[in-house]
Each structure stands twice: as structure tokens, then as C-alpha cells.
Amino acid sequence: MNSMLATEPTTDTPAATPEKAAATHPLLETWAKNERMRHIPSIEWMTQKVDRDVRRTFENLWTPFAALPHDDPRRATIEETFRALCSAIDRLAEAARHSRNGHAPNDLGERIRQAIHHAVSNLRGVDPNLFGRRYPFQTLDRSKGEPVYGALLVVLQHLDRVRTLVRTIDPGLDERLLEGLVVLSNPVDARMLKPIA
Numbered sequence: 196m197n198s199m200l201a202t203e204p205t206t207d208t209p210a211a212t213p214e215k216a217a218a219t220h221p222l223l224e225t226w227a228k229n230e231r232m233r234h235i236p237s238i239e240w241m242t243q244k245v246d247r248d249v250r251r252t253f254e255n256l257w258t259p260f261a262a263l264p265h266d267d268p269r270r271a272t273i274e275e276t277f278r279a280l281c282s283a284i285d286r287l288a289e290a291a292r293h294s295r296n297g298h299a300p301n302d303l304g305e306r307i308r309q310a311i312h313h314a315v316s317n318l319r320g321v322d323p324n325l326f327g328r329r330y331p332f333q334t335l336d337r338s339k340g341e342p343v344y345g346a347l348l349v350v351l352q353h354l355d356r357v358r359t360l361v362r363t364i365d366p367g368l369d370e371r372l373l374e375g376l377v378v379l380s381n382p383v384d385a386r387m388l389k390p391i392a
Contacts, residue, residue: 245315255371259361260277269360280350281307283350284311287347288317289346292317326339358372
């Protein structure tokens with residue numbers, strides 16, 4: 196008698212059923228291997244933009260505003276625009292958040308300076324290898340790069356609005372903003388100064 200257990204493989208079947216080929220890689224994506232999004236700049240560029248350009252432009256805009264008399268009718272509008280700039284910088288810091296910010300000072304100028312510093316420190320805390328990459332599709336989430344870049348664009352828009360208003364106070368503002376854009380190391384050659392004989 197021929198007895199067999201149900202778990203033993205059968206050897207007397209004439210043709211074994213073909214098995215499906217196993218996938219060589221998982222169907223799920225990984226964040227580090229996804230391609231970079233071309234419409235999002237690098238985190239290094241964004242950090243440099245906030246740390247150098249936004250900070251320097253703010254200081255050049257704040258100086259004429261701080262010297263403006265308190266009874267000037269333009270002061271309230273410009274202060275409101277500065278407060279909107281501060282809120283935009285706070286949103287940028289929140290989008291790139293790695294740490295919480297402490298209590299902000301009451302003085303508007305110091306508050307904006309602290310907000311810029313906090314945004315720069317949060318941008319420096321972002322991993323440059325993962326920033327700007329598309330999230331895996333299975334997470335059903337957006338990349339962190341899009342909200343951070345969008346918040347930076349909003350900061351730049353508010354900074355432009357403040358620049359337009361401060362230009363009415365200080366007509367020489369553009370000269371200070373563009374200072375250092377072109378640096379001539381030797382504008383006139385010494386040989387050109389000698390008289391031709």
C-alpha cells in the first residue's frame with residue numbers, strides 16, 4: 196500500500212505547475228532613492244538666501260524706518276508690512292522646523308532679527324540629501340521641499356512690499372541695497388594715468 200502525508204511533495208505528477216517569477220526588488224519606494232524635484236532649489240541655496248540676502252536687505256530697510264518720527268502718517272502702514280514680513284519668516288521657520296523657538300522680544304526689529312536667525316538655524320538643520328526629493332508614493336504625503344520653498348517665496352514677496360514702502364522714506368535706498376554688487380579691484384590701470392609723450 197502506498198500511503199503519503201498531505202504535506203509531502205508529490206513526485207509522480209507528470210508536469211509541475213510553473214511558478215511566477217519573484218520580484219527582484221520591492222514595489223515600495225524609498226525616500227533616499229527617489230529623484231530630486233527640479234522645481235525645488237537646494238537647501239544650501241535657500242539657507243544662503245535667507246542668511247545673507249534677506250538679513251542684509253532687512254537691515255537696510257529697517258534703518259530708515261527706525262529713524263522715521265513716530266507721528267509720521269506713513270509709519271503705521273510700514274510697521275504693518277514689517278509685521279507681515281515677520282509672520283512670513285516665522286512660517287518659513289515652521290515649515291523647516293527642527294526645533295522650537297523661544298519667546299520673541301517685543302521690539303519689532305529684534306523680533307524680525309530673531310525670526311531670521313531661527314529660520315536660518317532650522318534651514319541648516321534640514322538634511323540636504325533628502326531635501327527636495329519626492330516622498331514615496333505609498334506615504335500619500337507631500338515633500339517637505341515644496342512648503343519650505345513656497346514659504347521662502349512668500350518671505351521674498353513681503354520683503355519686496357516693505358522695500359516699495361521704505362523707498363518713499365529714503366530715496367537713496369536702492370544705492371545701499373545694490374552696494375557691493377560690483378566690486379572693481381583696480382578700476383584704472385596705473386599705466387593709463389601716465390601722460391603719453
